[in-house]
Amino acid sequence: MKETFYQKKGLAIEKIAAELFLLSKDDRMPIISELQEKYELSRGTVQNALSFLKEVGAIETESKGHLGTYIKEINYQILQSYVVKDQLTATMPLPYSKLYEGFATGLYLAFKKGDIKLNMVYIRGSEDRIEAVEKGLYDMAVVSRFAAEHEIQANGNIDIALKFGPKSYLSEHVLLLASKKHKTIMDGMRVGIDRDSLDHLMLTNEHVQGKNIELIEVPANQLIYALRENQIDAGIWNYDEIIDKNYEDLNVQFIPLKEQHKAMNEAVIICQKDNLVIESICKKNIAIEKMLETQNKIKNGTMTPRY
Template sequence: MSELFFKKKGIAIEKIAAEIYLLSVNDRLPTMNELQEKYNLSRGTVQNALSFLKKEEAIKTKSRGHLGTFIEQIDYKKLQTYSSAQRIIGTMPLPYSKLYEGLATGLYTMFNNQNIKLNLAFIRGAKERIEASESGTYDFAVVSRFAAEEEMKNDSNISIALEFGANTYLSKHILIFSEEGKNEIEDGMKVGIDEDSLDHYHLTKDLVEGKDVTLVNYPANQLIHAIRENEIDAGVWNYDEIVEKGFTDLNYVDIPVKDYHKSISEAVIVCSHERLMIQSLFKKNISIEQMHDIQHKVKTGQIVPRF
């Protein structure tokens, strides 16, 4: 019985610490009723969690009568401590493009400015990254908004913590051919497809619809090699890498634009529903505007990637 009590108290402290982390001095503290309803906690549990945070001097509050209770002092470092969020570990795509390097640099820089230690693991395939985040192996994952929404349709236990906007994940995809003069997928072709990449898989399936082709499962980062070795006839790839690495010998065409392509171009942060403090850390410490600026500066060579 006592073990269950302390477990509930710990969960309540973590949830309420994450909620308060988003506040600043002079902000109104959510009421007991608001916290009870939002987190499905009893009044006593909420009261105990708030009392603990005040006793540990994570917050200091002052009542202003009918106006409510307001934050007088706040110690973000202590709030992080009570939510086990002093060091976070995330996963993102292999940093083969300047936009990805810019994303990693932006996250590292902004968290470092707040004395939050960030470690990144680079994993190929949005499915793998989302599953690792959902299971708690990593605190968060960087994927496209399209990949996140596709997984959320399948009742995945993830939430989008932050959205960075169009063209923060990539500028666009293109279709590459091994043979000069080709500009569309034809019957009889062998087409590369990465079944671990939700973006690549859906783009490719869309392009080959109604065509009599053979789909060859290939890691997306090996498609250019497969094209050059004539192991496949065509494949979808990231235009940014083509430009940045000067692959001028490749024959490629633009992919006809569809509505969902915009969501494929946008980078988002996903994490498990339960990781409330991770969501708060991103909302509080990561500036979308600053991320755009860092990505631009990394892309144009004004700053050296750092992560």
């Protein structure tokens, strides 16, 4: 069937399949002249593309006279095979915690079930992941809701396709201190900061405000190493890794949960602004409850990670 993509009408089939993918059963079909104008196609090309999609079982339509033509049946898997030609690309944080391994596994299994090849790239730093989506390097990215909403407010170049609820991104942030005698950041300390992570940057600035400290650039996932090597005296990090790796020797101080911190704990999937097809593909293939179930199974050790 996909040999059609190598013919002239292939592009028309792809565009119209994407258009129909956003519709539901009983929705009114777009008028041919509207599709002609929107995609700069001839009437015959649009008619041929629609006929092809009907022949392969992607849609079945019903005419209702002057009311127009309506979708009687719609097969999203067939439509999707023409919208997603080869694979989808996504990026998420390095899976250093079981929670992230669970999220990566959930995504892999969701798209595998939908017969979509997912090419996942792991990039440190929410800013870099967001920028990669904005530039079109990847179809989607996993970031915290805080990072996504911050970018939407600042530039408006992305949309949130799916939200996964509280503690789906991480359980909580904690303050790590090199010395056992301290419970907070003190004047004169060297504090690790990762400016590529919006969450980490905001939390660190919040904790050092008004204090005479030295900020040391450290990738967030190397904070524990930097503490142990006496490169820094304090830093904020993800509690999940500390639990997963049983770092009992660390001085861990819990951070009082504020309203803005809740957005940092929730995972979301973002895509380019107004990319309704990617949003729809995510919503039609990813069952949030199933994702969270997979995440919990891997976190609890009752399932082997696959990603």
